[in-house]
Amino acid sequence: MGPYKIDEVSKASGLTKRTIRYYEELGLMPPPSRTDGGMRLYTQEHIDRLKQIVNARDILGSSLQEIQAFVAIREELQDYKKAYGQTVDKAEKRRQLEKTRPMIEKQLQMLDEKLEKMTQFRRDIGQIYQRVCIALDQEHTPNEGV
Template structure:
């Protein structure tokens, strides 16, 4: 599709649509999480649907799972590597050894992503357990206070 045929949104429109600030979009671009799909003649950023989808994924990872921007960047890099490996695999349909190497790299990247997620889940579960223990202690304290009044 030619660039002029694409549908673009301005930074303000994207920010409103996603419920974030234009500054957040600029920052994500500064740290390399996204890039503007195009720029106007005046240099204003324009974002396409692919970039907006990427932003939605970043926001879900950050807000719902508590993943840091560095971890998001690592995940996005791994996803890009997986896409490149997939493309290379399809191009190497004659070379069995190269296909094998590509699949092994694919597996390694997925294993690393899964391990990172497992560590994150373990940390969240440990934090949840701490809060549950604090809640039990607080409820017991409340019972003690109630009993002392009687």
Template structure:
């Protein structure tokens, strides 16, 4: 298993070392293993998790609280999926159905968070578009006034 130092991880994920340490501190990223010299050593899985965090933060504009909730739901879903895959043959059809219902509920929670964020973005977009219409109307009026004065 390849292990990476914090400098390499920061560069790969487009984050600062300070941000990575902060994400560890608040629980977004599990504390990594350490070398004998107490240097943080990250796995490829840690890097992928950080990339997922960065994407949720950048693309959806999640706050830290939203990121924590989103990542907890992602972890829960991952655990549910692994459990389902590992034990499918041992589960009765009813148990499989219940497991799938749990996964569906977790997905619903994640999607609801995204829908709320997208709705907020659309509301802001609509406000800006309305303002742009008013500005353009003002410009058109001024163009007419300037044209009459010439």
């Protein structure tokens, strides 16, 4: 389907029109085509990309800089995927797969770093929670001998 106007993309992605234009300006997504009057015309690929960005931001708590790196790797992987599908030679297919491995490893490393930070943050909050529970239990324990 498509093309989509920015209002439709905004509704589909859950982002404001201003944020969509900002992400475009940052290079997080390719610029859309435009009408003769200059109105942006988006594709389903734009909407899908914006949803990926929102997921990276919301689920992973990623900064825009981290999202840019993540998106760049994803784009490169997509290019390799297209080339791989068009290649018949087994040796060439293997070379293409070998080129993708470091990119996927980079994405996994980024995710592992996020998970480690989240795990440490969870540990810290859990320790604070335990201290509060212990303090509350001690407050409510009746004094013996009084």
